[in-house]
Amino acid sequence: DSGVTQTPKHLITATGQRVTLRCSPRSGDLSVYWYQQSLDQGLQFLIQYYNGEERAKGNILERFSAQQFPDLHSELNLSSLELGDSALYFCASSVAGQRNTEAFFGQGTRLTVV
Amino acid sequence: AQKVTQAQTEISVVEKEDVTLDCVYETRDTTYYLFWYKQPPSGELVFLIRRNSFDEQNEISGRYSWNFQKSTSSFNFTITASQVVDSAVYFCALSEGTGGGNKLTFGTGTQLKVEL
Numbered sequence: 001d002s003g004v005t006q007t008p009k010h011l012i013t014a015t016g017q018r019v020t021l022r023c024s025p026r027s028g029d030l031s032v033y034w035y036q037q038s039l040d041q042g043l044q045f046l047i048q049y050y051n052g053e054e055r056a057k058g059n060i061l062e063r064f065s066a067q068q069f070p071d072l073h074s075e076l077n078l079s080s081l082e083l084g085d086s087a088l089y090f091c092a093s094s095v096a097g098q099r100n101t102e103a104f105f106g107q108g109t110r111l112t113v114v
Numbered sequence: 115a116q117k118v119t120q121a122q123t124e125i126s127v128v129e130k131e132d133v134t135l136d137c138v139y140e141t142r143d144t145t146y147y148l149f150w151y152k153q154p155p156s157g158e159l160v161f162l163i164r165r166n167s168f169d170e171q172n173e174i175s176g177r178y179s180w181n182f183q184k185s186t187s188s189f190n191f192t193i194t195a196s197q198v199v200d201s202a203v204y205f206c207a208l209s210e211g212t213g214g215g216n217k218l219t220f221g222t223g224t225q226l227k228v229e230l
Contacts, residue, residue: 002158031216043205043220056215090159097216100147100166100209105159 003027004106006091012112018079021109025072025093031055032074033094033103034066038087049074050097081113116141116210120221127196127228135191135224137206143167147209148182148189149218154202165189196228 003026013019025032034046045058049068060066063081068074078085088110092103117140127133139148150162163173165182173180177194193200203225207218 002160033216033218035218042222043218045217045219048215048217050215056217058217088157092159094216100164101216102149102161102164103216103218104161105151107156107158110157 002104002106004091004093004104006089006106006109008109009107010110010112012114013081015081015083015113017081017113018077019081019111021076021078021089021091021111023074023076023091023093023106025074025091026104029093029095029104030072031094031097031101031103032068032072033092034060034074034076035090035092035105036087037090037108038084041087043090046076048097055097078111083113086111086113116143116208116219118206118208118219118221120204120206120224122224123222124225124227127226129198129228129230130195132192132194133196133226133228135193135204135206135226137189137191137221139187139189139206139208141208141210143210149207149209150180150189150191151205151207151220152202153205153223159205162191193226196226198228198230201226201228 005024031050046060048056088108092105094101094103119138152160203223206221210217
């Protein structure tokens with residue numbers, strides 16, 4: 001168990017809908033990351049927050065947004081969902097936000113858009 | 115742009131065989147960090163090792179060992195005396211630190227199947 005908690009574990013929703021994925025980082029970790037894993041794109045970095053502020057951004061769609069709250073938990077919001085958004089979404093956390101720190105991943109949220 | 119290549123899509127071995135998973139990376143950074151993660155059938159990503167670019171000393175942890183060679187831009191992972199529980203997808207990753215952040219660029223993964 002990495003100590004990173006993601007909810008829900010599974011989510012099935014229809015095209016056009018909006019969903020929110022939640023992540024609680026390991027105790028003491030200030031940085032949170034979101035990754036998307038799909039069959040065609042592999043593991044892709046979406047966004048990183050450090051202590052409530054955005055630190056790095058990947059190829060995150062404009063329909064997607066994220067935030068990190070004062071208690072350090074994070075939410076990833078996906079809107080106007082399309083079939084192609086079906087994927088496993090991982091949250092990870094690390095103590096610091098620099099590249100020399102390892103990130104620990106949660107078990108992921110499997111999103112299915114029908 | 116940073117890139118990680120894992121040319122081996124799938125490897126099958128018999129238990130107790132040694133197996134090496136290859137990883138080749140590309141980066142323009144002089145300081146960078148390399149990682150290996152394991153994704154078992156249950157789906158979570160498990161951190162295995164982090165290596166920085168200025169430390170080429172090989173590392174051994176139990177049955178696992180890693181060989182980092184800057185000259186060939188490779189960071190290979192060897193499992194000695196493989197076991198069925200080693201069956202998983204293994205990902206090599208490179209840390210890109212633009213603007214002080216920590217973005218991991220992952221390879222496409224190598225599916226390892228260990229059979230009895």
